[in-house]
Amino acid sequence: MTDCLFCKIAQGEIQADVVFEDGDVVAFRDINPQTPVHVLVIPRKHIVGFSDLTEGDEWLVGKIARTAARIAEAEGVAESGYRCVVNNGPHAQQSVPHLHMHVLGGRQMSWPPG
Ligand code: AMP
Numbered sequence: 001m002t003d004c005l006f007c008k009i010a011q012g013e014i015q016a017d018v019v020f021e022d023g024d025v026v027a028f029r030d031i032n033p034q035t036p037v038h039v040l041v042i043p044r045k046h047i048v049g050f051s052d053l054t055e056g057d058e059w060l061v062g063k064i065a066r067t068a069a070r071i072a073e074a075e076g077v078a079e080s081g082y083r084c085v086v087n088n089g090p091h092a093q094q095s096v097p098h099l100h101m102h103v104l105g106g107r108q109m110s111w112p113p114g
Contacts, residue, residue, distance in 0.1 A: 036106030
């Protein structure tokens with residue numbers, strides 16, 4: 001998609017601190033980190049959000065989840081614990097309309113979320 005921030009990051013048109021990428025997904029540090037480790041995992045394919053996933057995307061969700069787990073391991077938070085979050089829509093305060101999974105860790109978090 002031409003006017004999508006995360007598509008532009010995936011294509012290298014906008015710079016980001018990329019920690020992992022392959023042909024399907026890109027992972028980069030959040031520009032406004034909420035925890036010591038805060039990485040976003042996105043599909044290269046433009047999908048607006050969780051609600052827009054189709055049957056054909058099921059493997060891609062697995063890939064995103066597996067990538068998130070690998071990043072948690074690489075960032076050293078797998079043992080201490082981490083949170084994977086997908087915000088979808090206005091009530092969840094999704095601000096970028098390109099599917100992304102937040103990987104948050106490195107400090108004690110609370111529950112429930114705000
Ligand atoms: P959400 O609110 O779930 O849509 O999350 C969007 C996230 O993208 C926020 O945590 C932002 O801080 C992050 N973000 C926005 N622009 C950039 C950027 N250029 N590079 C890295 N992260 C970004």
